[in-house]
Structure formats: structure tokens, C-alpha cells
Amino acid sequence: MAVVIRNSIQEITLQLLQYIHVATAKSASCGVILAPCAHMNPKTLEQAKGLMSKNDTSLSVQLVYDDAIQVLCAVLEGGTLGGTHYASLVLKDFLQTQHLLQGQLRVSSFPESGKPTESAIAAFLQQAIQSKGNDADIHFFMTANAETSVLIADPDDLVREFIKIRLELKGYRVYEAKDGQEAYDVFVRLLPDLVITELNLPILDGYQLIRSIQRHDSNEGKVIVLTDNQLAGNRSRAYESGAADYVTKPLSISELEWKIKRLTGNH
Structure with missing residues (x-):
């Protein structure tokens, strides 16, 4: 079930980290999409989740929205980077249709994109927050993406x-x-x-x-x-x-x- 929660950035980071660890323990990979958006409510979350689940029935979709930082987090159990990217296109279209998207979507998949550590997930989340106000592009996040x-x-x-x-x-x-x-x-x-x-x-x-x-x-x-x-x-x-x-x-x-x-x- 999709839920609306209110947490600090650190709490969201730890919650995402827990979801990723649980998901990767069940399957080979876990995709994550972060989207800055406003005014999400339980009904809208359920609509987005239903659309993403229908798009790829092989994925288990979990959506979390934080009211304080206004970022929607989608965790896709079994999501490869390619599959998560495709799912982000579906989510982007839905959020834009509802006039909710406020910045760039950030996409990653673990462990394909790197090791899911607390510092990596925190950096991932900060990138999504800092993208508010920018064009609604889709960007990939890798734990080593600052190297070159x-x-x-x-x-x-x-x-x-x-x-x-x-x-x-x-x-x-x-x-x-x-x-x-x-x-x-x-x-x-x-x-x-x-x-x-x-x-x-x-x-x-x-x-x-x-x-x-x-x-x-x-x-x-x-x-x-x-x-x-x-x-x-x-x-x-x-x-x-x-x-x-x-x-x-x-x-x-x-x-x-x-x-x-x-x-x-x-x-």
C-alpha cells in the first residue's frame, strides 16, 4: 500500500536504504526513482502505483512520499537500470499530466549502479531535492558518477x-x-x-x-x-x-x- 509519511532527510535516507536491502535480498536488483513533486496525497499515490504496476507486472512497486522535502520515492523490487528507466518515463508522464512534477527525475538501480550505502543514498536524495525548478529531464545516478x-x-x-x-x-x-x-x-x-x-x-x-x-x-x-x-x-x-x-x-x-x-x- 502506498502511504504518505513525514520524515527528515536522514530518516527518508535510512528508509530507502532499508527498502533497497530488503528488495535486493529477495531478487537480483532493486530500482529506485526519485521525483520532486508537490501536493501528493494517498489517492494520487495509489493511482501512480497502479499505473506503474500495470506497466510492468514483474515488478513489485513501493511508493513513498515525504511532505517535508516534497520528493516522491519509487522502489521497484527486481528493477534493472534499463527497466527502471522505462518505468521513470511512465511515472514522469503521469506526474506531468497531473501537474505535480517540479524538477528532474533521478533514476538508479542497485547493485547495478553501485553499492547502496547510507552516504550514496543521501547523495542520491540530495540530487533530487536540488533539481527542483529545473526542466523535467531524467538523469541516472551512479555511486561513482562523480569520478569523471x-x-x-x-x-x-x-x-x-x-x-x-x-x-x-x-x-x-x-x-x-x-x-x-x-x-x-x-x-x-x-x-x-x-x-x-x-x-x-x-x-x-x-x-x-x-x-x-x-x-x-x-x-x-x-x-x-x-x-x-x-x-x-x-x-x-x-x-x-x-x-x-x-x-x-x-x-x-x-x-x-x-x-x-x-x-x-x-x-
């Missing part, structure tokens, strides 16, 4: 989203930019471990972005070019500007992942 950060600069929304999802599934922290100036501003502010950039960018093109990054931080500013532009002269120009590697579209995600690992040492 990647910035994707590409004007194509679909390309950015595809790479972001694949890399977040591997445990990377991913930032996005749709033009060269935005990408440079994000780089200066957050100093990601790696930048993946298209050459054909608005405002600052890829060559200008690479040179700007190298001027700012020549040691840490590792850049992989990912572009439709396959001319040998453009490849040479990219390397002369300071690019560390070059990948052409159509994208081979396996090749890109290997190059990221090689440059960041994230093996």
Missing part, C-alpha cells in the same frame, strides 16, 4: 540526448551545451574532465572552442571532436587547434566510449 565528468557540445538535441543517456548509464556525470559560447562558459565554470564537441557550432565554432579551452587549461582541457565533417583538412585543423581525438558521424558509441576511457583513465 563530460561536457557535450552539439547543436543537435537528439545527438546530445543519446550520448548523455549512454554515458550516464556508464556512470559519467554529463553536462550539455548547444553552442560554442555556452560550452566554453560551462567549461570555465565546471571544469569537466573531457569535452566532446561538434565542429559546426553556433557563435563559437568547434575550432574556436578547442583553442579557448586550451588557452584556459592546456593540461586538463581534453577534447574529442565528434562531427559530420570528414575532410582530412578539417581533421588536421582540429588536431592543430588542440583536439586530443577525432570521431566522425554516424556515431559509433562503443568507439566513443573507448576513446573517453583512454583519455580519462576511467577503465
Whole structure:
């Protein structure tokens, strides 16, 4: 039965940890979805639970809502990361239809996403709380996701989203930019471990972005070019500007992942 509870962040953390441990003791995995939302009541919780259970009858769904921090927690016994991601799409659609969603959904699966410790679950919960007011995107949480950060600069929304999802599934922290100036501003502010950039960018093109990054931080500013532009002269120009590697579209995600690992040492 879905219930409305009022607990502190620490109490919610411990309750989620207990649910995860019980679930993983019964099955191989446990999926968790965190969604910042307001005005949840028992009836709405039951509706959301019924919808998610109907969507995948193989999962045992438990929903918990905390009124104080306004975060909905969904625990899916038997949920793999892929299955939990799919369930989060269903939950997101329901919450948006009811005008309840207030930020980004956070998705994880244990032990697939890492070891469920108290500190990891607390960080997971804090990410959901801090996402309030942001666009209603879905982000993956990995216990090691702070190890390597990647910035994707590409004007194509679909390309950015595809790479972001694949890399977040591997445990990377991913930032996005749709033009060269935005990408440079994000780089200066957050100093990601790696930048993946298209050459054909608005405002600052890829060559200008690479040179700007190298001027700012020549040691840490590792850049992989990912572009439709396959001319040998453009490849040479990219390397002369300071690019560390070059990948052409159509994208081979396996090749890109290997190059990221090689440059960041994230093996």
C-alpha cells in the first residue's frame, strides 16, 4: 500500500536504504526513482502505483512520499537500470499530466549502479531535492558518477540526448551545451574532465572552442571532436587547434566510449 509519511532527510535516507536491502535480498536488483513533486496525497499515490504496476507486472512497486522535502520515492523490487528507466518515463508522464512534477527525475538501480550505502543514498536524495525548478529531464545516478565528468557540445538535441543517456548509464556525470559560447562558459565554470564537441557550432565554432579551452587549461582541457565533417583538412585543423581525438558521424558509441576511457583513465 502506498502511504504518505513525514520524515527528515536522514530518516527518508535510512528508509530507502532499508527498502533497497530488503528488495535486493529477495531478487537480483532493486530500482529506485526519485521525483520532486508537490501536493501528493494517498489517492494520487495509489493511482501512480497502479499505473506503474500495470506497466510492468514483474515488478513489485513501493511508493513513498515525504511532505517535508516534497520528493516522491519509487522502489521497484527486481528493477534493472534499463527497466527502471522505462518505468521513470511512465511515472514522469503521469506526474506531468497531473501537474505535480517540479524538477528532474533521478533514476538508479542497485547493485547495478553501485553499492547502496547510507552516504550514496543521501547523495542520491540530495540530487533530487536540488533539481527542483529545473526542466523535467531524467538523469541516472551512479555511486561513482562523480569520478569523471563530460561536457557535450552539439547543436543537435537528439545527438546530445543519446550520448548523455549512454554515458550516464556508464556512470559519467554529463553536462550539455548547444553552442560554442555556452560550452566554453560551462567549461570555465565546471571544469569537466573531457569535452566532446561538434565542429559546426553556433557563435563559437568547434575550432574556436578547442583553442579557448586550451588557452584556459592546456593540461586538463581534453577534447574529442565528434562531427559530420570528414575532410582530412578539417581533421588536421582540429588536431592543430588542440583536439586530443577525432570521431566522425554516424556515431559509433562503443568507439566513443573507448576513446573517453583512454583519455580519462576511467577503465
